[in-house]
Amino acid sequence: MSDPVLIIGAGVAGLTAAVELADSGVRVVLVEQKTTVGGNALDLYKAFPTDDCFYCFESNRDRPGIRKCFYRSALLDQPNIELRINTTVSEISGEPGRFEVKLAIGPQYVDPIKCIMCGICMKHSNAFVLISPQCQPQAVVYDPTRADDGVQRAAEECPTRAINLDAKPAEETITVSDIIVATGYHEMKPVNMDEYGYGKYPDVVTQLELAKMLDPNGETGGALLRPSDGAPVSHVLMVQCVGSRDENHYPYCSKICCVFALKHANIIAMERENIDVSVVYMDIRTYDRHERYYRDARVAGVNFIRGRVQRLAPSSDGGLDVIVYDSLLDRYLRLHTDLFVLSSALEPPEGGKGIIKALGLKSASGFVAPHDLAPEETVVAGDHVYACGTALGPAEVPESVTQARAVVSKILQSRK
Ligand SMILES: Cc1cc2nc3c(=O)[nH]c(=O)nc-3n(C[C@H](O)[C@H](O)[C@H](O)COP(=O)(O)OP(=O)(O)OC[C@H]3O[C@@H](n4cnc5c(N)ncnc54)[C@H](O)[C@@H]3O)c2cc1C
Ligand code: SF4
Ligand code: SF4
Incomplete structure (x- = not known):
């Protein structure tokens, strides 16, 4: 064989x-x-x-x-x-x-064959989590860094004896x-790019993080709320080519981030009420059959600004003030947004x-x-x-x- x-x-x-x-x-x-x-x-x-x-x-x-x-x-x-x-x-x-x-x-703390996803362990301790409703194998996961007083009881009460806290x-x-x-x-986390404030301001997120926020199975049931204070989002600003096409980070075009940004812009513009979306771009590269996402976005009222983001700062009334250089108008714009979304390089x-x-x-x-x-x-x-x-x-x-x-x-x- x-x-x-x-x-x-x-x-x-x-x-x-x-x-x-x-x-x-x-x-x-x-x-x-x-x-x-x-x-x-x-x-x-x-x-x-x-x-x-x-x-x-x-x-x-x-x-x-x-x-x-x-x-x-x-x-x-x-x-x-x-x-x-x-x-x-x-x-x-x-x-x-x-x-x-x-x-x-x-360490295989939870035997995925034995776990029947009854959830008893999760009631006793936050160290047991369900990574995703569609995780496979269908089993909870034990995170030893979150171990608390309830883990022992969770192991004892597991009906199928699936938990082994001593696994090596x-x-x-x-x-x-x-x-x-x-x-x-891996989606690049642009922590070292000061102009975007990622890691510094909670209302700055990446596209993968936005996808989780839009998910009806997510923490907010798909409602877009400002991570900083939970206020409803009324404006989303996206910026393209973060870390891509950039000699200081990755010289290549990440190829699909224009399409997934437009996918998200369209979901917000068409499926959420009273939220405006703007996209700051250098070029929109919707290759192949994906041009329709760009056309749909324009029909849905998504606002496109050709240029670059210069800097941002928290606004006194919540959200962020973002300074953008508009290269078509040759002038600087000050935009107020609730959620600043970075189309980060695929690394x-x-x-x-x-x-x-x-x-x-x-x-x-x-x-x-x-x-x-x-x-x-x-x-x-x-x-x-x-x-x-x-x-x-x-x-x-x-x-x-x-x-x-x-x-x-x-x-x-x-x-x-
Ligand atoms: C925001 C965003 C939106 C997207 N939306 C779409 C979309 O709508 N439609 C679409 O077609 N594509 C979309 N994509 C692209 C899509 O995510 C990829 O095409 C797809 O997930 C690629 O699958 P993969 O198996 O190549 O890689 P991955 O999904 O990255 O899987 C690789 C796996 O390998 C594992 N791994 C890595 N290193 C090791 C190691 N050393 N040992 C063991 N395991 C390892 C990882 O844990 C991971 O599970 C999107 C991407 C992003 C960032
Ligand atoms: S108690 Fe046991 S069977 Fe139930 S979810 Fe936890 S590990 Fe799985
Ligand atoms: S945002 Fe568009 S142009 Fe920029 S790297 Fe991604 S796919 Fe390429």
């Missing part, structure tokens, strides 16, 4: 590759550093290009009973997939076709034939860099370098090593899925 394929990262790309390989009879070890699968897509609320809710995004699987939630579909009912959550890769040795991979497995980290070495790098991206994730180094892969701005001359070879990162999704740089979900399927096809061909 062939050795399994290792997939590092259980976002959309890693999950797609795992399910498709498993369905083709290939054993897979799917390693995810967090306690739930889904990656960044867990927090996106609605998705372009279909505007589906991400919770119910049309599955690419046609399996009875699990048509929806593509990142969950087939994961648990597929015996060829061995899912390792709270796990990272600490060492890679061996040779292409037969890699020896050391896994660092974090472990190590395991596995042998795999191929490695798929699906480590994804390589911390964990991804170590993997690239360990596998000796070529890197471009910290992501796995795509093949310049042969697009059909983009996903082939090395000998028996592949990459897909945003591990290769900023990409939307459909592109990530397409790349994952390209990897699957390459691996199946190599096994013939």
Whole structure:
């Protein structure tokens, strides 16, 4: 029997590759550093290009009973997939076709197979949390840094004895034939950019943070309230290219942030009452079929200002005063806003860099370098090593899925 394929990262790309390989009879070890699968897509609320809710995004699987939630579909009912959550890769040795991979497995405080999500532990202690209603595995998570007096009682009263407060980290070495790098991206937190006040003023948030605020399952039930004082938001100001196209940070265009900013601007303008939206931009890059988001935004009354944000300060009546240079009018504008939203660069994730180094892969701005001359070879990162999704740089979900399927096809061909 062939050795399994290792997939590092259980976002959309890693999950797609795992399910498709498993369905083709290939054993897979799917390693995810967090306690739930889904990656960044867990927090996106609605998705372009279909505007589906991400919770119910049309599955690419046609399996009875699990048509929806593509990142969950087939994961648990597929015996060829061995899912390792709270796990990272600490060492890679061996040779292409037969890699020896050391896994660092974090303490498994809650056994996800035993947990029935009854919620009893959460009533006793804040250290037990439900990461997301759509987390997978469906289990609560224990955060030891929040341990309080109630944790012991929670463990004792758990009806299925799923909790082990003494769990310890472990190590395991596995042998795999191929490695798929699906480590994804991280949304840059622009704490060192004074002009945006991120981390200093609570009413300054990133687009991913805004997506969580818009989510009806979020803390405010989808109502937009000022994080600083809970007052209703009546104006949202977005600024594009934060950290992208900037030699001091990331020189590349993050490609999808114009589209997701417009997606959010349209949701606010069309689905929330009495909230105005303005977008400060250098260029609006709605590639391919996404131009309709720009057209819709203009029809919905979103205000576009070509220029740059110069500085901001808290306003005496709450919210923020923002000074913007308008390059079309050649003058400075003073805008008052309740929520300042940064379209921040998509940067390589911390964990991804170590993997690239360990596998000796070529890197471009910290992501796995795509093949310049042969697009059909983009996903082939090395000998028996592949990459897909945003591990290769900023990409939307459909592109990530397409790349994952390209990897699957390459691996199946190599096994013939
Ligand atoms: C604000 C915002 C809105 C967006 N909206 C849309 C939209 O509407 N439509 C759309 O198509 N796209 C959208 N996107 C893009 C979308 O998020 C990505 O295309 C998609 O999530 C990429 O999936 P992925 O699997 O490549 O990466 P990720 O989702 O980043 O998943 C990578 C996974 O790998 C794990 N990982 C990383 N390093 C390691 C390691 N060393 N060991 C183990 N695990 C590791 C991570 O924990 C993560 O779970 C949006 C992006 C942003 C920022
Ligand atoms: S008490 Fe046990 S079964 Fe219930 S949610 Fe907590 S860990 Fe899960
Ligand atoms: S996609 Fe738009 S916001 Fe993002 S870096 Fe490119 S031009 Fe700037």
